[in-house]
Amino acid sequence: MSEPETTVQTTVYVCTVCRAKDDPEVRPGQALLEAFDARLSPEDRAIVAAEPVECLGVCSRPCTVAMAARGKWTYVLGDFDSVDHVDDLVESARRYSASENGLVPKKDRPDAMRKGVVSRTPPGPFAR
Numbered sequence: 494m495s496e497p498e499t500t501v502q503t504t505v506y507v508c509t510v511c512r513a514k515d516d517p518e519v520r521p522g523q524a525l526l527e528a529f530d531a532r533l534s535p536e537d538r539a540i541v542a543a544e545p546v547e548c549l550g551v552c553s554r555p556c557t558v559a560m561a562a563r564g565k566w567t568y569v570l571g572d573f574d575s576v577d578h579v580d581d582l583v584e585s586a587r588r589y590s591a592s593e594n595g596l597v598p599k600k601d602r603p604d605a606m607r608k609g610v611v612s613r614t615p616p617g618p619f620a621r
């Protein structure tokens with residue numbers, strides 16, 4: 494019997510090696526990743542996956558996150574607090590997933606997403 498086809502569309506990459514601004518001994522990304530994953534509903538899990546990543550090149554803005562999906566723009570986001578912004582990250586992933594091309598209008602972004610945008614990159618030609 495074959496495995497059911499996955500419907501996951503969005504991957505949320507969380508950097509797990511960023512150092513906290515106020516304490517370089519602390520790496521808050523793992524806590525954010527675990528809290529985010531725990532907060533996803535079964536419906537969310539059908540379309541969103543969380544993955545750890547080592548460095549997104551935005552080391553001065555922990556916690557850093559990227560959202561990507563085939564054929565969509567990719568966002569790199571920074572300054573996510575591992576406790577206070579978990580709900581905003583979940584809602585950001587939902588709105589990103591619901592968007593047609595990955596672009597979430599500024600007025601529709603949760604606060605942490607609106608303030609945390611580092612960059613957005615168009616879908617690669619291989620993914621259209």
Ligand code: FES
Pocket residue numbers: 508509510511512547548549550551552553557
């Ligand atoms: S170590 Fe996290 S973005 Fe570089």
